[in-house]
Amino acid sequence: MASTPLCIGVVAPLTGRLAPLGAPLGYVLRALAPDLTHLRNGGRRYEVTVAVRDSRSEPEAARQAVRALADEDGARIVLTMAGTRVLPAVADACEEAAVPCVSTTFPWQAYLHARGVGREHRFRWTYHFAWGLDDIARVFAGLWEGVSVSGAVGCLWNDDLQGRLLRHERYGFPPALSGRGHRLADLGAYREPAGDFGEQVGRLREHGAGIVTSAATATDLALFHRQAREAGLRPRLITCSRWLTYPHIHTSPDPDVHAELGDARVATLVYWSPGHPYRSGLDGITCAELARAYQEDTGAPWLQPLGLAHPLLETAHHALATAADPADRASVADALARTRLDTIAGTLDWTTGPAPNIALLPLVGGQWQPGPNGPRLTVVTNAGHPEVPLTGDLTPAR
Template structure:
């Protein structure tokens, strides 16, 4: 087990914030925003003031290696060896629920993000309405994604028959769910969903799905595919003489495709596709950090300056994770007591750099919602650039471009 500890105070720590992050493995590109935020906020985490008490703080980071089993061991090490009072995590369809389950079992407060709340609940073997005792999450719902995607489809006339390129795993099964998936939202808006057929990741052929796209006359495609799989589908559709007027895709396509793969052919294919996606954070969001007043634009600029890489949407959520943890430790009746911290999280309302978080008004216990905008990737000389093309459900976020069908 690899361990990285960010010692933010030389004195003996009385409180420990534990972090499970994908420092290595296939999710490592998505772990960079979290490790960057921890380093950037280290000066603000030297201590926590709780009433008239002052507590020194240590931040202990352990590598999930992008693997759920390793992630659970990381939690055990954080709790038993590092004596973590709260655990933070983000990223990973299998890894994130594994961390949350381990925290629930070990009775340590956990805060997570970047995962639709229905997937967070279902992947842990629960139904909406179930109240976890120790684990809390903030994100958006599948219904929120469906609404934003529908609004972008409707910028191209409509209503539409939309081809659904969904896998045979958790994402696909939830997106197909007649109660919690896309259908309740999209059908109410007049759209027809045509399932192109489940596929296994990673895919090596989409001929069947392309044929069904032709059969249903679907000019728009929606998906939750990986970068490589979506590029393969688009390539095979073009070779068959089909060109979707718009592709909306969540999950990996919320990140610039140049960040998640180095393959030039994938870059070219997805630049041509002009994929639209959900936007949960950007430099244009009008929020500030509750810790130091940093604006979204400031955070994105600093990340690009310090890393030489493009800003990523999880950057703001990683910052909000740390803000919320700091808030919980400063507001808990007893920040050394796990139950007291968990109780504080359950009643938290906080304005963060990712927006307002309110666990008292979530769609189900343990959840705080973030508002979504819609964006589209536009090719440019420095790589793909994300423009916000609809803000109907988040009117405070400025529109920065127009949707461009292919």
């Protein structure tokens, strides 16, 4: 007897401002297509389809995409990544539609707070894997400690959710850095996109900060760095999460931005690289092989989100293959809750996360350094994760 076909739904930013950041997910969907045509569960073979809906980089369009996947495509599970407002909209819509969801790309504290719940809340349908703000703080502190600079660390944080959480006395940088001897100096909240950083540059001088940490866009960080230089200030090290985990050539078309940030040698978090020692449990590909295939097939440099997009599909396949009834969404959600899976990004374990519905990824520290084909991300610190090899030395700006 023919089995019920299974549909994996994907909400991706195919158009709009986030479209360049959706490229790795699109590539992985194409690359894994042959491995997703069918699966086996309990001795039975199931046909599998993948339905992709465009979030258009907007929350409401993302919610509409979820409804279409659930009602029209019959998705048994929905996957998504990218967008501090879009991703929570997808997760909330999945919770409302009673369809399992797996997401990734930003700190788990932001995932919870953007959805208006606390650390102890347990969702029925929605699961997330990433790292924490505290993990970013520890990696960044290790980078700061690798540079001999006295004075405060200037904090360039916006006035939105990301900035508020980074400042948070319980979830942000201050508690994570307690006892490490770093003095954080808030340079003042700003609205994105920024038009002027005169106030923040003034506070940088006032506090004598030789290091700056931020979560700014590439364009905003370049503007801040240029205005600081024009004021005679030269941060020895800038650490930046969020947008600068991508090459700045992917997040801004402005060559002036590229030149400014190339000169700044921004350090950032690294959650995946070709040197990571992991292998996919779905198609057997290694990190180095995936990065090389992406570069050969697209002509573009590898991107960290490849290492997030691939595990999304690995997790969906695993949940459908191990669910008591893969055609039943509640069974698929139950399978996600008990998942511990070795992936190309490392082990994802939803049974021991820092909060219900959360699995952690390891973080190490990297720096954007000049290379023959543009900016090159090197791994420069691996404290806590020595299995990830170092590929360069931390180099302060001169």
